Amino acid sequence: MPVEVLLIEDSPGDIRLMQEAFREAMTPTNLSVVCDGDEALAFLRLEGTHAAAPRPELILLDLNLPKIDGREVLTQIKSDDDLKMIPIIVLTSSEAEGDVVAIYHMQANCCLLKPTDLDSFKSLIKTTTDFWLSLAKLPHEYRRPMDRFPEDTPIPSHGPQARIARNVSGG
């Protein structure tokens, strides 16, 4: 089963690079892309057109986003008991040391500085995908919904457990 990854990024060029890098990664992934903070939160909370969205096992978050800023998205995910265990890799263009400390303080799992030249960017994404997809252990708890729902358990219609129920019906 491919690893579910959510990319939150508004630059078409960077999206394209990431898509290529993930296609070439050793571990198969299903990469979903959303382009602003509002949509990212809707995707994660299964709202609106994202009602059937997969639950990501890893998130890549660009810090500078339209609408809801990346910092706000990070804070909201990390204060949500249903979502906070999903590892978030933050991509930033700012090298200011104070920003990096603040990003870790907001509980980003990792912070990467976006290089400005193409080759460095590709190499960064390759090392990142190799490490996080092949070596790091990701929290796959939602992959085994049947463990949590014995046959006689009523399936709730909303809330975090409904997500699991939907994943079951979706295969």
Place this chain on the structure above:
Amino acid sequence: MPLQILLVEDSPGDVRLTKEAFRDAGKTVELHVAVDGVEAMQFLRKEGAHADAPRPDFILLDLNLPKMDGREVLALIKQDESLRSIPTVILTTSDAEADIVHSYQLRANCYLSKPVQLEQFEAIVRSINDFWLTKAKLPQQVLS
């Protein structure tokens, strides 16, 4: 100034392997070792014999430790306003789903399972060096 790494690990063999693997990776790091959870917290809080301890840039934490468990060390680090920004990576023999999820819930930055074979152990330390210490941006304190 070399990167300051705190390794919280009670197995002398694993400490030695980690040291050698970092050295072989060619990275100049200063590796500090705490052999149990209590010592790790003393080091981080600069208490007792660790009054002059540097602030680590990066922490490698085993889960199964004497005196104070690694889970408790992780929780204490991530609840402490002054320590929580230090990237803390779990390196443990446990592969249990419950440990993985629980560690991320306690805000571990990353979870790695410790391989039992020597070559794989060296490879994982090399990967930590290549990704975390080389590519990732660590919250190093600016020294004036």
